[in-house]
Amino acid sequence: xxxxxxxxxxxxxxxxxxxxxxxxxxxxxxxxxxxxxxxxxxxxxxxxxxxxxxxxxxxxxxxxxxxxxxxxxxxxxxxxxxxxxxxxxxxxxxxxxxxxxxxxxxxxxxxxxxxxxxxxxxxxxxxxxxxxxxxxxxxxxxxxxxxxxxxxxxxxxxxxxxxxxxxx
Amino acid sequence: xxxxxxxxxxxxxxxxxxxxxxxxxxxxxxxxxxxxxxxxxxxxxxxxxxxxxxxxxxxxxxxxxxxxxxxxxxxxxxxxxxxxxxxxxxxxxxxxxxxxxxxxxxxxxxxxxxxxxxxxxxxxxxxxxxxxxxxxxxxxxxxxxxxxxxxxxxxxxxxxxxxxxxxxxxxxxxxxxxxxxxxxxxxxxxx
Numbered sequence: 001x002x003x004x005x006x007x008x009x010x011x012x013x014x015x016x017x018x019x020x021x022x023x024x025x026x027x028x029x030x031x032x033x034x035x036x037x038x039x040x041x042x043x044x045x046x047x048x049x050x051x052x053x054x055x056x057x058x059x060x061x062x063x064x065x066x067x068x069x070x071x072x073x074x075x076x077x078x079x080x081x082x083x084x085x086x087x088x089x090x091x092x093x094x095x096x097x098x099x100x101x102x103x104x105x106x107x108x109x110x111x112x113x114x115x116x117x118x119x120x121x122x123x124x125x126x127x128x129x130x131x132x133x134x135x136x137x138x139x140x141x142x143x144x145x146x147x148x149x150x151x152x153x154x155x156x157x158x159x160x161x162x163x164x165x166x167x168x
Numbered sequence: 169x170x171x172x173x174x175x176x177x178x179x180x181x182x183x184x185x186x187x188x189x190x191x192x193x194x195x196x197x198x199x200x201x202x203x204x205x206x207x208x209x210x211x212x213x214x215x216x217x218x219x220x221x222x223x224x225x226x227x228x229x230x231x232x233x234x235x236x237x238x239x240x241x242x243x244x245x246x247x248x249x250x251x252x253x254x255x256x257x258x259x260x261x262x263x264x265x266x267x268x269x270x271x272x273x274x275x276x277x278x279x280x281x282x283x284x285x286x287x288x289x290x291x292x293x294x295x296x297x298x299x300x301x302x303x304x305x306x307x308x309x310x311x312x313x314x315x316x317x318x319x320x321x322x323x324x325x326x327x328x329x330x331x332x333x334x335x336x337x338x339x340x341x342x343x344x345x346x347x348x349x350x351x352x353x354x355x356x357x358x359x
Contacts (some may be wrong), residue, residue, distance in 0.1 A: 146228055157347065
């Protein structure tokens with residue numbers, strides 16, 4: 001008797017799940033990049049997923065540090081920095097993803113986790129692939145919990161990768 | 169009596185020091201690995217489930233991925249050694265655990281049959297233990313771990329936020345975190 005009840009519950013959950021998936025055909029994968037090793041690993045993993053699903057890959061770099069006022073040209077300096085970051089992202093995308101995968105470059109300014117969440121919800125991204133720094137203990141408080149913050153606030157599934165994950 | 173220059177040889181200090189080794193250029197990314205290594209193949213996917221809506225959604229997405237990448241899906245059900253039902257259960261501990269096992273096996277079979285109809289290669293695994301620890305122990309050898317997390321927490325569930333968090337922090341393999349429930353950002357993804 002009880003077993004029947006449970007299996008019915010499972011069946012209804014199945015139906016709910018079927019309504020949610022499959023997703024629309026054109027999918028978008030967001031990869032936040034800070035040019036560190038875990039983030040490049042994340043990009044490589046994202047390529048596998050993009051190949052399988054014919055998805056767009058969005059590369060996002062968030063500029064965290066404010067421009068220096070010493071040069072008295074904060075606006076120009078900011079623009080130059082944005083252009084530099086965009087160029088580096090483009091180079092990385094060309095090297096790691098190749099010409100087959102459709103990519104898009106984004107450079108934003110602000111706090112990483114906030115900006116990534118904002119972009120993800122605005123563009124209705126289907127998946128975020130993040131590289132996790134393996135910081136432990138106190139150092140974790142100082143830096144490097146963008147990934148875990150993101151997993152709390154993201155509007156879509158998040159794929160978390162540690163830097164040490166071997167590709168094989 | 170030992171003279172100081174017998175036990176201390178000053179010649180290395182007098183000799184000019186070798187030029188410092190060229191500092192390795194700090195590259196912004198590791199060099200591209202060879203082609204065989206670069207591909208991340210998803211062959212085995214593990215999805216722990218407690219049959220709650222969020223974990224069933226995670227299972228559905230894992231099945232989708234398994235089909236796309238032609239991977240084997242392993243569904244893991246952990247029977248909690250500290251079951252939440254213990255508070256309301258009338259009877260012995262043995263009867264409660266037996267009941268949990270029977271229910272778990274039945275639900276798992278049902279889920280596996282549903283997935284087998286959709287042509288997904290499915291394995292099932294049922295283990296008794298503490299959820300987070302058991303999942304982390306079982307995830308070795310898998311290419312991807314898909315875990316569901318329930319966003320708003322109206323009821324304390326088996327897969328509470330804490331289980332997903334702990335698995336996320338400790339798991340050896342890549343973790344795909346699937347949320348269900350209302351989005352805090354407001355942008356709901358209607359399919």
